[in-house]
Amino acid sequence: MDNIAGSKSSLSWATNIAVVFMVLVWLVPTVGLLVSSFRDRDQISASGWWQAPFSVELTFRGRADISSASQDGGVYVAEGNIFEDPEVQAAFSSGEGAVTAFGDSGRNPTEFPAGEVADLGDGETLVVNGDGSYRFTSAEEFGNRGPRIYFAASTPPQFTLDNYRNVLTADNMDRAFINTLTVTIPATIIPILIAAFAAYALAWMQFPGRGLLIACVVGLLVVPLQLALVPMLNLHNTVGIGQSFVGIWMAHTAFGMPLAIYLLRNYMVGLPRDIIECAKVDGATDFEVFTKIVLPLSFPALASFAIFQFLWTWNDLLVAKVFLPSADESKVMTVKIADDLLGSRGGDWGILATAAFVSIAVPLVVFFSMQRYLVRGLLAGSVK
Amino acid sequence: MNPMVQGILTIVIGVGGCVGYFYFANLILDKFIFPATGPNPGHNINRANQVRPWLFLFPAIFALGLYLVYPVIGSFWRSLFNREGSEFIGMGNYTALWADEQFTTSLFNNMLWVIVVPAGATFFGLLAAQLTDRLKWGNIAKSLIFMPMAISFVGASLIWKFVYANDADIGMINAVRAMLGADTPVDVLQIPFWNNFFLMVILIWIQTGFAMVILSAALRGVPEDTIEAAIIDGANPFQIFFKIKVPQIIGTIVVVWTTITILVLKVFDIVYATTGGNFGTQILPSYMMSYMFRDDGRATAVAFVIMIIVLPVMIWNIAQARKEMR
Numbered sequence: 001m002d003n004i005a006g007s008k009s010s011l012s013w014a015t016n017i018a019v020v021f022m023v024l025v026w027l028v029p030t031v032g033l034l035v036s037s038f039r040d041r042d043q044i045s046a047s048g049w050w051q052a053p054f055s056v057e058l059t060f061r062g063r064a065d066i067s068s069a070s071q072d073g074g075v076y077v078a079e080g081n082i083f084e085d086p087e088v089q090a091a092f093s094s095g096e097g098a099v100t101a102f103g104d105s106g107r108n109p110t111e112f113p114a115g116e117v118a119d120l121g122d123g124e125t126l127v128v129n130g131d132g133s134y135r136f137t138s139a140e141e142f143g144n145r146g147p148r149i150y151f152a153a154s155t156p157p158q159f160t161l162d163n164y165r166n167v168l169t170a171d172n173m174d175r176a177f178i179n180t181l182t183v184t185i186p187a188t189i190i191p192i193l194i195a196a197f198a199a200y201a202l203a204w205m206q207f208p209g210r211g212l213l214i215a216c217v218v219g220l221l222v223v224p225l226q227l228a229l230v231p232m233l234n235l236h237n238t239v240g241i242g243q244s245f246v247g248i249w250m251a252h253t254a255f256g257m258p259l260a261i262y263l264l265r266n267y268m269v270g271l272p273r274d275i276i277e278c279a280k281v282d283g284a285t286d287f288e289v290f291t292k293i294v295l296p297l298s299f300p301a302l303a304s305f306a307i308f309q310f311l312w313t314w315n316d317l318l319v320a321k322v323f324l325p326s327a328d329e330s331k332v333m334t335v336k337i338a339d340d341l342l343g344s345r346g347g348d349w350g351i352l353a354t355a356a357f358v359s360i361a362v363p364l365v366v367f368f369s370m371q372r373y374l375v376r377g378l379l380a381g382s383v384k
Numbered sequence: 385m386n387p388m389v390q391g392i393l394t395i396v397i398g399v400g401g402c403v404g405y406f407y408f409a410n411l412i413l414d415k416f417i418f419p420a421t422g423p424n425p426g427h428n429i430n431r432a433n434q435v436r437p438w439l440f441l442f443p444a445i446f447a448l449g450l451y452l453v454y455p456v457i458g459s460f461w462r463s464l465f466n467r468e469g470s471e472f473i474g475m476g477n478y479t480a481l482w483a484d485e486q487f488t489t490s491l492f493n494n495m496l497w498v499i500v501v502p503a504g505a506t507f508f509g510l511l512a513a514q515l516t517d518r519l520k521w522g523n524i525a526k527s528l529i530f531m532p533m534a535i536s537f538v539g540a541s542l543i544w545k546f547v548y549a550n551d552a553d554i555g556m557i558n559a560v561r562a563m564l565g566a567d568t569p570v571d572v573l574q575i576p577f578w579n580n581f582f583l584m585v586i587l588i589w590i591q592t593g594f595a596m597v598i599l600s601a602a603l604r605g606v607p608e609d610t611i612e613a614a615i616i617d618g619a620n621p622f623q624i625f626f627k628i629k630v631p632q633i634i635g636t637i638v639v640v641w642t643t644i645t646i647l648v649l650k651v652f653d654i655v656y657a658t659t660g661g662n663f664g665t666q667i668l669p670s671y672m673m674s675y676m677f678r679d680d681g682r683a684t685a686v687a688f689v690i691m692i693i694v695l696p697v698m699i700w701n702i703a704q705a706r707k708e709m710r
Contacts (some may be wrong), residue, residue: 019515030531030543032547046553048552048553048554048559181388198443211706227688230684254450257452318669337542349546360539375597378594379597
């Protein structure tokens with residue numbers, strides 16, 4: 001629109017940069033989570049995810065091999081290559097690596113740079129070279145086991161699916177995933193039908209009190225869910241539903257109802273009056289008009305609401321915490337992450353990132369494939 | 385029973401039940417109660433048409449009444465009783481709340497949230513909407529800024545916990561600080577007072593997309609001739625934006641603002657999943673959850689306080705809706 005007066009906006013490059021910056025800020029945290037979920041556990045704590053493509057310096061420990069120790073002019077000498085130590089080979093399967101520093105205690109594993117002859121006291125010396133070869137000398141005979149050698153070596157970037165395997169098998173997350181689906185699908189489908197009939201009545205039928213009912217629906221849109229928790233849980237317990245899937249389906253159905261009615265009514269009111277009146281003149285009953293004309297024409301609005309309700313029930317933590325049993329086998333993913341993983345495995349970033357990503361993957365797919373309907377629903381629900 | 389099977393069964397029963405209800409209720413109304421035959425069919429058809437709306441509305445009204453209207457009264461009534469619900473204590477729970485330091489903290493924090501989050505999200509949303517408006521890749525940019533809307537509050541909290549992590553090798557905040565020469569990492573979620581703002585960032589991050597989508601549509605709706613006229617009169621892009629566009633979409637801005645305000649008053653997930661309400665970050669919804677399952681009287685009292693805060697917005701919304709319908 002800036003071109004209208006014939007002058008190209010000088011702000012255009014600044015706009016581009018500003019948008020790039022904003023998109024980055026909005027995208028980067030999620031990318032970090034995704035990258036972290038594929039990284040090896042040790043590497044996560046050793047370097048930031050933004051350094052994931054580079055090699056990481058980690059510390060390892062092994063033992064000097066004393067089976068081939070020899071005596072050389074009064075001192076006992078053990079020589080070998082640290083990368084051939086069975087303990088170390090677990091991390092360096094190729095038997096090769098690059099040592100950058102070494103030490104003899106776990107407290108300071110990188111005390112000496114590689115290649116330097118270190119005096120360890122008590123007549124002991126140790127040198128570890130860059131290629132991993134070492135020479136340990138001692139004034140006394142070695143004991144049963146070789147002395148410890150600690151060293152730091154850079155390891156190539158490692159991307160694994162281990163975190164996913166762990167999360168999906170060990171942590172009951174697979175069960176939580178199925179539970180989330182079980183909660184979400186009925187809670188998305190059932191309210192649509194109930195709300196569609198009500199929306200039709202509010203849009204196209206004449207009866208006293210219609211305006212008041214619409215006002216009530218608008219008012220109920222903003223009633224905080226928190227109010228419903230205690231009385232409804234008590235009621236569920238009284239009638240014998242208790243904390244169960246049936247209870248949460250009913251709760252989600254009712255909590256989604258105001259938005260469903262509001263969205264669908266706004267859409268149905270906009271349908272052409274002629275079609276509906278023609279059908280009525282031709283002898284169609286309200287029921288037929290609704291099922292054969294209004295419902296098919298309202299598909300976009302139905303889809304918008306279905307996406308909203310799906311995202312909302314999938315992502316919900318509050319209703320699931322209150323209306324589902326707290327036993328592990330009926331936890332949904334959000335509860336699982338918030339209550340179990342964040343508590344007991346608060347430090348295990350790989351597992352946390354993976355669990356979070358498993359839980360947001362499905363909504364993201366739905367979001368990107370159905371974005372059109374979501375946007376349309378938002379606009380119908382808000383701009384007036 | 386396997387919950388999955390139970391779920392499928394519920395879909396069948398739920399959907400089948402709804403269809404069956406609507407179909408047979410109509411059938412019975414038309415054929416048996418007020419049949420269009422007999423002595424005066426016209427009268428009967430009219431009567432049937434008077435009843436029919438209520439047939440259509442009944443399941444929805446029942447659900448709304450039970451799960452949303454009854455709890456307003458039920459919660460208030462319950463909040464007048466003690467913990468076990470055995471003894472009527474009047475305003476006892478409310479006075480106890482008022483005396484509790486946690487409650488006043490959460491009330492204060494909630495006020496901060498209500499001011500900062502809607503303002504932040506609306507501001508960034510408006511900025512994004514305006515900036516992406518004429519870009520070639522604007523739709524992709526919008527889509528990416530909109531994306532956090534699909535992420536759960538718990539997921540978002542975890543994503544940002546990574547950013548805030550108290551370790552320069554995990555958290556970006558501390559990595560940047562380390563790059564600038566700071567020696568020790570800080571846990572930003574434990575800095576008194578300011579930690580609240582770090583939590584608000586999470587909700588702003590989520591809600592900006594919502595504001596952007598709606599404001600973007602509103603900006604497109606601004607009549608072009610007003611902008612053309614301004615350009616011919618020599619207005620610069622900033623004047624066009626602030627003096628021509630913004631005044632014309634102010635109504636939409638208010639709607640976005642109030643919608644996010646309402647949301648802020650309901651979201652407990654973020655505080656729950658990040659700090660658990662510690663370090664002075666408690667807000668009313670998470671404060672209520674700390675009483676849930678422990679003291680129903682206190683929990684319902686907090687819920688009712690939230691309701692009272694929401695009430696003005698509710699009345700305003702209804703007034704707006706009524707104005708439109710006329």
